[in-house]
Amino acid sequence: MIIFGPLLVIAGIGFFCWFLFTLAVFALPFYAGLTVGAWAFHTGAGWLGGAIVGVIAAGGTFGVGQLALAFVPWTWLRLAIVLVYAAPATVAGYYATHGIAQMVMPSTTWQMIFSLVGAVAVGISALIRITGAIPLDREETRLARA
Numbered sequence: 001m002i003i004f005g006p007l008l009v010i011a012g013i014g015f016f017c018w019f020l021f022t023l024a025v026f027a028l029p030f031y032a033g034l035t036v037g038a039w040a041f042h043t044g045a046g047w048l049g050g051a052i053v054g055v056i057a058a059g060g061t062f063g064v065g066q067l068a069l070a071f072v073p074w075t076w077l078r079l080a081i082v083l084v085y086a087a088p089a090t091v092a093g094y095y096a097t098h099g100i101a102q103m104v105m106p107s108t109t110w111q112m113i114f115s116l117v118g119a120v121a122v123g124i125s126a127l128i129r130i131t132g133a134i135p136l137d138r139e140e141t142r143l144a145r146a
Contacts, residue, residue: 013100020096024089024126026062031088033058069130086126093122 023030037054041047068081097118101111 020093021122021125024093024122025085025129026058027088027092027126028065028085029058029062032061065130082127082130085130086123089126090119090123093126094119096122 033054033056036057037050040053041050045053065081065085069078072078072081094115098111098115101114101118105111105114
């Protein structure tokens with residue numbers, strides 16, 4: 001039994017890291033949905049109405065971003081859209097890594113270093129996931145063949 005403890009801890013940390021990287025793309029839609037849902041709840045919509053409005057706002061935010069990336073012809077504007085969606089993911093990655101680092105190491109300097117590394121890793125992961133990781137020349141070639 002003593003062998004399974006560390007293995008389960010490593011598996012749990014791995015799962016939560018995978019979960020963080022997967023959900024980092026949805027940080028902005030989640031925040032928008034949470035904010036609008038809380039606003040609807042506090043204006044008298046109730047918890048069900050607030051949840052429905054929040055889910056609609058989150059879906060709308062995600063959909064608008066995907067449509068903007070699909071139809072905007074300028075590269076600089078696509079980059080701006082991707083950065084708007086990746087910035088909250090980077091902040092979320094920083095705070096998630098900082099929370100884990102506070103639990104496992106006493107040095108505030110090392111906590112900050114690991115938090116910054118986590119923020120960069122989650123930010124890059126979000127950029128790659130949002131853009132789809134297909135280089136433009138390959139995408140154009142693939143679309144030309146179809």
